[in-house]
Amino acid sequence: MMTDNLGLVAHAKDDVRVDALPEPAPGADEAVVEIAYGGICGSDLHYWLHGAAGQSILREPMLLGHEIVGTVLTAAADGTGPAAGARVAVHPATPIDDGSTPFPADRPNLSPAGTYLGSAARMPHTAGAFARRVALPARMLRAIPDGLDLRLAALAEPAAVAWHGVGQAGDVAGRRVLVIGTGPIGALAIAVARHHGAAEVVATDLHEHPRALAERLGARALDATDADAIAGVHADVVIESSGTVPGLAAAISGARRGGTVVMLGLQRAGDIAVPMASAITRELTLVGSFRFNDEIDDVLGALADGSLDAAAVISHELPIEDGLEALAVARDASVSSKVLLTFAATTDTGAVR
Template sequence: MSVPTHTLAVVAHATGDLRVDRVPVAVPTPSEALIAVAYGGICGSDLHYWQHGAAGESVLRAPMRLGHEVVGTVVTAAADGTGPAVGIRVAVHPATPDDGDGSPYPAERPNLSPGCTYLGSAARFPHTEGVFGSHVALPARMLRPLPSGLSLRAAALVEPASVAWHAVSRGATVAGRRVLVIGAGPIGSLIVAVLKRAGAAEIIAVDMHERPLEAARKLGATQTLRATDAAAIASVDADVVFESSGSSRGLASAVRGARRGGRVVMVGLLPTGEQPALISLAITRELELVGSFRFNDEIDEVLGALADGTLFVEPVVTHEFAAADALEAFAVASDAAVSGKVLLRF
């Protein structure tokens, strides 16, 4: 298979300045494989870099290629003999854990390592370039072969589904319990799907718009509420709440919707800096507020669950665009009223 010398890449140049640029295809190092990318999912962080020049604590300081949710096929295997062979279909784990400055962190949670980098992230400078492109060179250790029978398109959701899987694990016990999910965008919807698989007794999904609520019902939500119905949300008394809207109002709804002694898992990435929060209510109810950030090795479990059909995620994908139409795709992805997960086809 011939490899092109250049590819189209989606690059955030500055706040509000998103471009489809033509860039060289990198030559793999001995420990890297060259991947022909089939699909790439547009993440909320990609939208934040474009619209706001930052994703949480990660601030864009220079033009950066976007994309970390990609699947494809190995066209050149790593020269050092590591990783999958030519022709193997793979998903990508975008993280590179690193001890960085030596700040302490739990060894069993490498997602929290202080020097950890992530494809398409501005957390470090120089930024870690993303992988939206037809051909990309990636460390062989990032590649996860797809199970037999799992299509590349179905596997395109494995990275965000791993974020959801990790978040549900941060909720401790969910089987047989009443669970509230604030925000039914792609991550919130995937949390609903993982909760369904995990045996949650009741799953109440909340959103501003009907389209994501319809998707949540298909994925296993037993009840849906509009985000404007504050009284109904406050009356849920959920054992566990997942805040996936990434807004201070969503966090307030999560605190109000949790029962006394409940747990609130904060998944949605709020803007950097101070945020208003109902801390007094959290104190008097003795709520446990816990963060959830990316994932570790959950990607392997997710691949298995997607392959055996126990994790149903199909309704999450709503649109697919050719890579050349990435600007239109990003515009659609930014409108939560009409879209869920939007895929770029390479």
């Protein structure tokens, strides 16, 4: 190869390095993919800052990254999946049934032993894909529609999380939607709610930058500290995407009587204080949302035809060589939204530079 196979590897808390990695050695059902863009997720930041993402504790060095797009260099030897030269997005989940814990067959995201790229939930850890070249199961690869550039397609995985979350509320067409927290997932939830025909979208955040982004995406923005304004929204549907205890309390206060609150942001482990009396006496429906199933296919189609207007969510692009700087930028929600790593190994058509 003309370039070193650089990757962003978490070794321990406060110890993430840009390492030169071995070239991928694919199994029969794996394709070698040349990564073009990778979006930094909150879980990547948690592994860097805390050495853990929730209950997933880093116990060995792990390649980060699960929001990736690229071009197939070598197709899977068993003949499955896209051919060499295909531009692909990646569905990073592997559903696994543990044989004893029941879950709905039509909701593989709830499989009890499932794995996810770039996750320390299990040993050995599931390596991510923030590298110039990686081997990935062919079944994870989704063809990117013609006309959709790789940069915008890099939003497919987080937008699928938002699409699944909005879908947990049912049909939002003609309804008022409140989004609590306008980080990247919250911003994408705004875009998805508008795509789905919401009559009005209101969004909150602590910082001016994400509030301005919310307005660019077509929402009315509120300061997250303005409790009276939030309580006065009376939203039919609330998407709690901050993953904070105050955010969940705000979501409950901002819902109308009989409304629905989708808990999309992942709360910290353990017990938290929640105003349940208000949820009970106002007959709110509280529903969880975890990752996604096949919504990534709908997202790719909507990004390609322009009906999902999400390009403004991308705020920064930095090369893999500056991976540590990219993490620092992504950490600062007051200045950034979705930060993309660029791997500079291919053009958008798949030709090697």
